[in-house]
Amino acid sequence: REGHRSAPAISSQLLGKARSGLGNYQHGQVTTENRTISVQGEASESDGMNTLGEFPPWLENALPSIASTKGESESDYQYPLGAAIVQFHKKFIVSQTPNGIIVVDQHAAHERLVYEKLKKQFAEKKSETKRLLVPEIIEFSTSEVELIIEIKDELAQLGLVIEEFGQGAICVREIPSLLGNPDVKSLLQDILEGLIEGNSTNIVEQKINEVISRMSCHGSIRAGRTLTIPEMNELLREMENTPHSGQCNHGRPTYIEMKLADIERLFGRT
Ligand SMILES: [Zn+2]
Numbered sequence: 001r002e003g004h005r006s007a008p009a010i011s012s013q014l015l016g017k018a019r020s021g022l023g024n025y026q027h028g029q030v031t032t033e034n035r036t037i038s039v040q041g042e043a044s045e046s047d048g049m050n051t052l053g054e055f056p057p058w059l060e061n062a063l064p065s066i067a068s069t070k071g072e073s074e075s076d077y078q079y080p081l082g083a084a085i086v087q088f089h090k091k092f093i094v095s096q097t098p099n100g101i102i103v104v105d106q107h108a109a110h111e112r113l114v115y116e117k118l119k120k121q122f123a124e125k126k127s128e129t130k131r132l133l134v135p136e137i138i139e140f141s142t143s144e145v146e147l148i149i150e151i152k153d154e155l156a157q158l159g160l161v162i163e164e165f166g167q168g169a170i171c172v173r174e175i176p177s178l179l180g181n182p183d184v185k186s187l188l189q190d191i192l193e194g195l196i197e198g199n200s201t202n203i204v205e206q207k208i209n210e211v212i213s214r215m216s217c218h219g220s221i222r223a224g225r226t227l228t229i230p231e232m233n234e235l236l237r238e239m240e241n242t243p244h245s246g247q248c249n250h251g252r253p254t255y256i257e258m259k260l261a262d263i264e265r266l267f268g269r270t
Contacts, residue, residue, distance in 0.1 A: 080240050081255070084232030091223040093232045100259040106232075107223045109239055109254040115216035116242050117178055118158060122208065127159035129174040136172040136184045137165055140192065145170055147195050148188070154208050158215070162188075179219035190214045213249050 077083045081104075082097035093104040121127045140148070148155075149164055156162075159176030172184050179187070194210040221227070227235075239245040239254070248254050264270070 079236065081236040084229050084236060087227050087232060090226055093227065093235070095232070095236055097257070099261070100257055100263070102255050102257045104232075104236070104239075104255040105248075105253075106221050106225070106227065106235065108248040108252060109245065110220040110235060111216050112245050112248050112254055113235075113238055113242050114178055114219045115212060115249045116244065118176065118212045118216055118219075119209075121176070121178075122154075122158050122212065125157055127157060128177040129159040129161060130177045131174050132172060132184070137169050138172065138185050138188050139169045142168050144192055148192060151195075151204060151207055151211070154204060155211065158208070158211065160191075160215075176215065176219070179215060182218040187215065187218045190218065216249065 077096050077098055080097070082095035082102055084093055084095045085101075086094050087106070088094065091106060093106055095102045095104065118127075145164060145168060148162065148170060152162060159174065159178075160172070161174035162170050162172050165171035170188065172188065175182065175184060175187070191211050191214050194214045195207060198207060198210045221235075246254055
């Protein structure tokens with residue numbers, strides 16, 4: 001358009017050098033895998049500043065939240081996963097590190113933390129449960145009830161206390177406290193789905209892993225939830241102290257890192 005300079009096309013080759021994982025950092029048990037991500041696409045014309053040097057509207061909107069981080073102490077940036085600066089699209093967290101930025105997928109990251117906690121509680125037989133004020137009765141087919149009841153004891157060890165309720169129904173009495181206030185019906189349906197999908201295995205441990213995986217999805221911060229800066233920092237600190245937090249339980253990255261040097265190169269600063 002007239003009056004707009006074309007923004008430089010982002011070199012996907014350069015962006016491809018953005019690393020996920022902690023790169024050079026070593027901290028506690030945080031994973032340090034170095035995966036290369038590639039980013040497709042180019043910046044559109046309207047992404048750039050106009051000739052008057054005014055910020056485009058999308059950036060103006062972002063400014064108040066960037067400003068709100070003033071007062072963060074410099075030392076926060078020294079953490080391996082940095083200090084949270086802003087959340088965008090209610091899905092991702094940007095944090096500043098000593099030599100770059102990190103973008104965290106809030107749901108994937110939190111899901112992994114809940115997953116690890118549930119696994120630990122199960123292994124140590126120390127599940128914290130929450131008793132439902134009104135037990136929830138959920139209807140299933142007879143064979144579905146069988147599939148779930150089969151691992152009733154293991155589920156109880158996880159904090160999910162259920163029992164058969166007449167024919168073709170399950171009564172849920174207690175749920176793991178870690179899950180907060182989940183939709184119990186969809187939680188059970190999801191667990192069942194996991195058991196059906198993994199039905200080829202008769203190994204209880206694998207079944208339980210599938211259950212824990214399904215549960216943690218229900219117990220974690222959704223994409224679409226607004227987070228405060230302290231909440232974001234809490235998530236980052238917890239990730240630093242949780243083994244395997246760099247990947248979600250399906251093996252996808254929970255965060256990616258972009259080095260300042262790579263970003264500067266994108267802007268032609270060398
Ligand atoms: Zn999920």
